[in-house]
Amino acid sequence: MTTDHGGAVMAEKDIVVETEEKELVSKNFIEQEIDKDLAEGVYDHVQTRFPPEPNGYLHIGHAKSILLNSGLAKKYNGTFHLRFDDTNPMKEDMEFVESIKEDVKWLGADWGDHLYFASNYFDQMYECAVKLIKKGKAFVCDLTAEEMREYRGTLTEPGKNSPYRDRSVEENLRLFEEMKDGKYQDGEKVLRAKIDMASPNINMRDPIIYRVAHMTHHNTGDKWCIYPMYDFAHPIEDAIEHITHSICTLEFEDHRPLYDWVVKECEFDPAPRQIEFSKLYLTNVVTGKRYIKKLVMDGIVDGWDDPRLVSIAALRRRGFTPESIKMFVEMCGVSKSQSSVDYAMLEYCIREDLKMKKPRMMAVLDPIKLVIDNYPEGEVEYLDVENNLENPELGMRKVPFGRELYIERNDFMIEPPKKYFRLFPGNEVRLMHAYFVKCVSYETDAEGNVTVVHCTYDPETKCGTGFTGRKVKGTIHWVSAPQAKKAEVRLYENLIDEEKGVYNKEDGSLNLNPNSLQILKECYVEDSFSEAGPCDSFQFVRNGYFCIDSKDSTPENLVFNRIVSLKSSFKLPKK
Secondary structure (H helix, E strand, O other): OEEOOOOOEEOOOOEEEEOOOOOEEEEOHHHHHHHHHHHOOOOOOOEEEEOOOOOOOOEHHHHHHHHHHHHHHHHOOOEEEEEEOOOOOOOOOHHHHHHHHHHHHHOOOOOOOOEEEHHHHHHHHHHHHHHHHHOOOEEEEOOOHHHHHHHHOOOOOOOOOOOOOOOOHHHHHHHHHHHHOOOOOOOOOEEEEOOOOOOOOHHHOOOEEEEEOOOOEOOOEOOOOEEEOHHHHHHHHHHHOOOOEEEEEHHHHHHHHHHHHHHHHOOOOOOOEEEEEOOOEEOOOOOOHHHHHHHHHOOOOOOOOOOOOOEHHHHHHHOOOHHHHHHHHHHHOOOOOOOEEOHHHHHHHHHHHHOOOOOEEOEEOOEEEEEEOOOOOOOOEEEEEEOOOOOHHHOEEEEEEOOEEEEEHHHEOOOOOOOOOOEOOOOEEEEOOOOEEEEEEEEEOOOOOEEEEEEEEEHHHOOOOOOOOOOOOOEEOOEEOOOOEEEEEEEEOOOEOOOOOOEOOOOOOEOEOOOOEEEEEEEEEOHHHHHOOOOOEEEEOOOEEEEEOOOOOOOOOEEEEEEEOOOOOOOOOOO
16 A cells, blocks of 8 residues: 555556646546546546435444545535435334434435435336336246245356246236235235346346335335345336446445446436445444444344444434545555455544644543642632644633642552652642642552642642743643532543454354443533533543543533543554
């Protein structure tokens, strides 16, 4: 792999071309194919789609497909469609429809007026099936599912023709209509394409294109009791919507001959073109809907949007931004070769996105009291604090300071090791944005745990006054105790035990990390958070990036999710 000038990883099949302005522009293999199609006049425009089945929540892998398809449409001044591939009423639900719309919109993919449901095309799909029967290209088959598997053959052996393959056109038309009218039970009959049982591609061995299913559909109700199969429905949907480039993942490569066959035999012109790319795989994460559903049902996670998951809803709740996910997808690149990406790269992207945008606030996650014995009782002063030292545009805020503060427990030690520069008896440190304080004593509870640290301060050392009389080696953060807001903070780690991998080899269960969630109930944050709302994110100085939980947080009871720690071992690939 190589790296472009923006630091992003380019797929091995990318090419670099010069524009008229002599600017270097990277083009992936899909863009190369689109350029070729436009140059040869195959199409005079570009029309793409994202076609999810509404049977679960979208995850990070779908984000790649959404951004790729919508990005191509935008790049070529074309049109992007959102279409729900709702041809299987057994698994589909309006809850998933609404969640998908929200996810796609949040990622910035604009479908405008182009929102479609495959089920709205059921009449046209039925007519296409009738057309195939009349052309002698489809037949009604009575074989059971088990018999059909026996007739199908193997990768090395051809299949056998169904004994029902030579039914007359008239008989097939009658039987198919009877299927539509509800005369037959589920599984009793199917409609199959008549292609080639000896084809080396098993997908072309007379595949099923319609099955009987007496089920209520979320969109069409009880109008239909026969439903098209995905491989038949999908190319018709693309053709009806005049999609030019049907961009899908690599597992559909073997299905492309069937896609092209359906479009040709149903006589659609111009025909859409299917192009495949590799899926986005993240190491040590759970994306399988079956597994996530079980985690939800077993109460291990608190829903499809639990911040430990990588559903788009979960990433949004965790505090990831659309910009960070776009950066991540761009860094992964577009290629035909399968590979896995480390979750650390996604964390790198969110850090890069947030570090200049977000204020750096003070929060104490494991508090002990600090009392400045020589500071006037009852006095409060307001210190001017920069919201982000690296970005002055974020301005300043006023932070209250007084006699009693909260500091982190690990910022004080009774008997410190060497090179410990924070508070200990007799040592002096700077309180961030404030004064030098020197530890003079401490209090403990019955178990010997420190509860209060007593200090004195030097008024001459106030931050911003230019004091140079002496230096200290340690700086610690704090919040003013009387004004502090109590908060719950949730620290997330990987849901999966990374050493063991995702799946247990013996029984296929998930190797879960028992420490994937740590809840801290007694945290204190600045009162500056009073105006913050759901999903707002911040850097907690010295602690990481956090956001306000969109589900459980209220103005009276703040709940923060840790998005990501401050540091990472992840390194960008070398150029």
